[in-house]
Amino acid sequence: MDTLTPRFFELPDGGLPDGKTLCELCPHRCVLTSGTAGLCKVRTGGGGLPFYGHISSVAIDPIEKKPLFHYRPGEKILSIGFVGCNMRCPFCQNWYISQTTESAARVISPEKIIEEVEEAGLKQIAYTYSEPLIHPEYLINCMTLAHEHGIANVLVSNGCVNEKAAAEIISLTDAANIDLKCFSDANYKKILGGSLSAVKHFIKAASVNTHIEITTLIVPGFNDGGDEIDDCIDFIASISNNIPWHISAYHPAYKLNTPPAKPEDIINIKERAKQKLLYCYTGNINDNDNNTVCLNCGSVLLRRDWYKIEILELIKKNADGAYYCGLCGTKTPLRY
Ligand code: SF4
Numbered sequence: 016m017d018t019l020t021p022r023f024f025e026l027p028d029g030g031l032p033d034g035k036t037l038c039e040l041c042p043h044r045c046v047l048t049s050g051t052a053g054l055c056k057v058r059t060g061g062g063g064l065p066f067y068g069h070i071s072s073v074a075i076d077p078i079e080k081k082p083l084f085h086y087r088p089g090e091k092i093l094s095i096g097f098v099g100c101n102m103r104c105p106f107c108q109n110w111y112i113s114q115t116t117e118s119a120a121r122v123i124s125p126e127k128i129i130e131e132v133e134e135a136g137l138k139q140i141a142y143t144y145s146e147p148l149i150h151p152e153y154l155i156n157c158m159t160l161a162h163e164h165g166i167a168n169v170l171v172s173n174g175c176v177n178e179k180a181a182a183e184i185i186s187l188t189d190a191a192n193i194d195l196k197c198f199s200d201a202n203y204k205k206i207l208g209g210s211l212s213a214v215k216h217f218i219k220a221a222s223v224n225t226h227i228e229i230t231t232l233i234v235p236g237f238n239d240g241g242d243e244i245d246d247c248i249d250f251i252a253s254i255s256n257n258i259p260w261h262i263s264a265y266h267p268a269y270k271l272n273t274p275p276a277k278p279e280d281i282i283n284i285k286e287r288a289k290q291k292l293l294y295c296y297t298g299n300i301n302d303n304d305n306n307t308v309c310l311n312c313g314s315v316l317l318r319r320d321w322y323k324i325e326i327l328e329l330i331k332k333n334a335d336g337a338y339y340c341g342l343c344g345t346k347t348p349l350r351y
Pocket residue numbers: 038039040041042043044045052053054055056057058059101149
């Protein structure tokens with residue numbers, strides 16, 4: 016297939032009148048006319064992919080920064096960002112690339128990106144910063160090429176797409192960090208411009224064969240009232256209590272200027288979550304207890320100081336792709 020042929024479109028000959036196109040990529044299901052863009056500002060009617068390969072940033076990060084704490088710990092990852100997003104979180108930290116397509120971007124082909132990964136001597140690439148899922152054609156091409164070169168694909172995403180696209184992209188994804196922003200259908204829709212049911216489906220589908228970790232940004236007054244946080248915890252636990260949950264503290268950004276989340280509130284949520292989830296971590300606060308510990312003997316396997324980690328000699332890699340506690344031999348959830 017031509018790389019510039021849009022996917023997940025119900026094309027005009029599929030029945031829409033007046034040359035209109037229905038975009039089936041995400042729950043917004045925008046009806047597009049020639050030259051007009053959908054809510055994501057990226058996908059347009061009339062054929063073609065005007066933002067194919069528009070890469071807003073390329074950087075080499077610690078993999079912990081995605082955040083992924085249980086996948087290839089201590090490794091560096093080449094991270095690329097796109098333009099646009101199909102949601103509109105008022106606290107978006109990357110609004111200058113997610114809420115516009117005007118930000119400076121270079122057109123970079125998947126082949127060039129893979130070349131950069133190899134030149135940097137890396138073994139993994141992250142699709143991140145703004146929302147990668149609204150660029151499925153590029154993602155699928157780059158992810159397929161990455162696998163042909165023995166490079167792992169890491170997706171950092173809002174998880175807000177329809178099932179068909181989710182299945183195809185997940186099948187090429189080795190590890191993902193997916194946002195679970197709140198547990199209210201109404202708030203997902205009205206405040207964030209997303210869909211809780213699509214995100215829940217994405218998380219469940221990805222959990223089957225992909226390493227997943229989940230992030231929730233705690234925004235005071237938005238998602239920390241009532242039972243909402245407990246609903247998030249219960250949902251994650253219903254899939255697996257092994258899934259790492261990153262509880263991250265909100266800081267004012269974009270349209271929201273309410274005061275930052277208090278570190279003690281984040282720690283309290285972590286302690287509460289630990290009753291149901293085995294691996295809970297905080298983000299954006301000073302926390303000297305963000306280590307990964309062997310659940311059998313209590314040895315500290317990974318010691319973390321923000322994104323810096325110390326891999327203690329207790330860990331060894333075995334041929335099955337897992338790490339084991341060097342002290343008691345118990346299999347850990349860490350993967351490579
Ligand atoms: S991906 Fe964009 S154009 Fe397609 S339905 Fe979602 S918001 Fe609309």
